[in-house]
Amino acid sequence: MIGKKAPKLVVRADVNITSSKNLTLGHDVSINHGTFLLCEGGLQIGDFVSIAHNTSIITTEHSYSDPDIPIKYQPIQRLPVVIGSNIWIGSRVTILAGVRIANGTIVAAGSVVTKSIEIENTIVGGIPARHIKMRL
Amino acid sequence: MIGKKAPKLVVRADVNITSSKNLTLGHDVSINHGTFLLCEGGLQIGDFVSIAHNTSIITTEHSYSDPDIPIKYQPIQRLPVVIGSNIWIGSRVTILAGVRIANGTIVAAGSVVTKSIEIENTIVGGIPARHIKMRL
């Protein structure tokens, strides 16, 4: 069903998608092996987006500020993730809940993106991901 | 068998546990997809511990100081790992041999924990994992 709405979608093996009803995909999206799209909080992906292998996109977070309840039983926050268009996400990247990624971004392999990438056409990388250089 | 000793244990698919006889689990532990628990050196996990997907816990290390033997044939050191209670380990975390993690810790996604976390209720992250802030 996702495929019908998303022309030229390529999804490789061992991809884990949860709550796929909360996933919106543009056209020309490729999702490589071993990727996790955890869509409980909402995930929107634009057009011409390549997601390399073993990437994780996470859209929820545990609360943890109550000292009297174990962290794992504290409420879950839903924080949507929005991936723009013409984006290349490298291998083994983790994108955390609430992040927005601007059009034209390259996210270097192994990065953890903890904050939104606001400026278009940049290359970001590292843990946490920071601006490396302009793409163009 | 592990399940009988560990009430409210949740283990997702594609979890790799080696030398499980050296694994001790408390109650209310969840172990998500793609996690590796390599228990040759001994692994102790407390109560209320959430381990997110694609996390690795390693309990042995190669020696490498002999110049005349290939590293891969030098002796293995067994260094137990001890994970306390009420701990949230994020996605794609690697915990190295010999590490102890104090109660109440949150380990941010993508971290590599190379040294023990001694202080309770902190949030740590990065490669190597460093103190980010207090949890409470």
Add this chain to the structure above:
Amino acid sequence: MIGKKAPKLVVRADVNITSSKNLTLGHDVSINHGTFLLCEGGLQIGDFVSIAHNTSIITTEHSYSDPDIPIKYQPIQRLPVVIGSNIWIGSRVTILAGVRIANGTIVAAGSVVTKSIEIENTIVGGIPARHIKMRL
């Protein structure tokens, strides 16, 4: 066929090798679970090399400098990777296209190797991987 040319090769489960005709392996190589060897650009691995689980070696790169073509349809560059001998690559390491790794290197868990390691017998780690100390 790879096994016949590479004595004492050990390959664990869930290893993904693409374009294996471009892969050259020495003897006494071990490749652990969940590793990706993407060999389109050429991958040469020497003798006595241990690759721990969930490691990725990448030998191609997207071009991205044309503002008028989506990144995912810009040309692919082939950049061979050369791994020397007596090397230990830790868990969850990513080695990017064009990198050469000198004999005797240890690459710490979770590293992303973006540039060649030229000096023999060093320990490197982090994102991007940097010199930590001499191995001997």
